[in-house]
Amino acid sequence: MTQQLSFDDSAAYERFVGTWGRAAGSMFLDWLAPPKQASWLDVGCGTGLFTELIVKHCSPASVVGIDPAPAQIAYAARKPVAACAQFRTGDAQALPFANAAFDIVASALVINFIPDRPHALAEMARVARPGGLVGGYVWDFQAELSPSGPFRLALGEFVTGVPPLPGAEDSAPSRLRWLFEQAGFAEVVTTSFEVTVEFPDFAPSTLAPGGRNHRRDQTEGIARRDTGAARRTSQAHRGSSR
Ligand SMILES: C[S@@+](CC[C@H](N)C(=O)[O-])C[C@H]1O[C@@H](n2cnc3c(N)ncnc32)[C@H](O)[C@@H]1O
Numbered sequence: 635m636t637q638q639l640s641f642d643d644s645a646a647y648e649r650f651v652g653t654w655g656r657a658a659g660s661m662f663l664d665w666l667a668p669p670k671q672a673s674w675l676d677v678g679c680g681t682g683l684f685t686e687l688i689v690k691h692c693s694p695a696s697v698v699g700i701d702p703a704p705a706q707i708a709y710a711a712r713k714p715v716a717a718c719a720q721f722r723t724g725d726a727q728a729l730p731f732a733n734a735a736f737d738i739v740a741s742a743l744v745i746n747f748i749p750d751r752p753h754a755l756a757e758m759a760r761v762a763r764p765g766g767l768v769g770g771y772v773w774d775f776q777a778e779l780s781p782s783g784p785f786r787l788a789l790g791e792f793v794t795g796v797p798p799l800p801g802a803e804d805s806a807p808s809r810l811r812w813l814f815e816q817a818g819f820a821e822v823v824t825t826s827f828e829v830t831v832e833f834p835d836f837a838p839s840t841l842a843p844g845g846r847n848h849r850r851d852q853t854e855g856i857a858r859r860d861t862g863a864a865r866r867t868s869q870a871h872r873g874s875s876r
Pocket residue numbers: 641651655659677678679680681682683684700701702703706724725726727741742743744747748749
């Protein structure tokens with residue numbers, strides 16, 4: 635049975651995922667190489683971790699973050715980043731925006747958690763302008779290459795039936811590519827990132843970087859660059875060079 639996760643303890647989420655999410659999100663944005671002064675939608679923004687990276691690294695014209703979890707949105711709205719980003723509750727499967735409202739639609743560590751992924755991707759395509767960019771990344775849960783992977787594998791040595799993480803079956807690159815292609819995207823490009831974070835020890839209270847113990851995890855990134863002749867040539871070139 636696949637478990638449903640609820641995202642209602644935002645402080646705990648930031649302690650656990652924060653370091654990993656910032657490291658992976660920065661790599662994803664480097665790879666995406668987005669244009670500056672773009673209008674962004676951050677789908678499944680959670681506590682605003684990835685939104686902060688967009689603001690810090692991408693010089694956006696505007697950023698809207700949506701997430702169905704009220705606790706996550708309330709937490710994000712209390713952060714300094716809320717001075718230059720809007721946060722609101724909303725579901726990727728029914729995006730509350732007009733067609734072609736954004737230059738860039740991105741999601742960080744979200745796609746696998748969405749129940750109807752094809753529908754959500756179609757929604758993301760709908761609210762992106764023609765020639766815009768839609769992209770996202772997830773942990774490779776299927777290969778247990780996520781921050782919780784070692785724990786889950788160790789648990790599996792002692793108990794049977796460790797439940798799969800939601801959407802793990804759609805977290806491999808080939809499956810992500812298939813989902814994007816099924817949603818009608820053109821020029822789908824995928825890649826994998828390996829993320830390394832160092833911890834001083836294994837104590838739960840020391841999930842901060844700086845120590846000797848290394849953990850490496852893998853995320854899968856996927857992006858679609860849409861039509862628009864001038865843009866397509868250069869972006870397809872950049873995509874194929876990665
Ligand atoms: C692992 S967190 C990622 C949060 C944030 N993007 C980050 O990088 O830290 C997954 C987020 O997806 C959100 N989520 C789950 N189902 C969703 C849906 N149907 N539409 C949009 N977001 C969803 C959750 O509420 C949660 O905040």
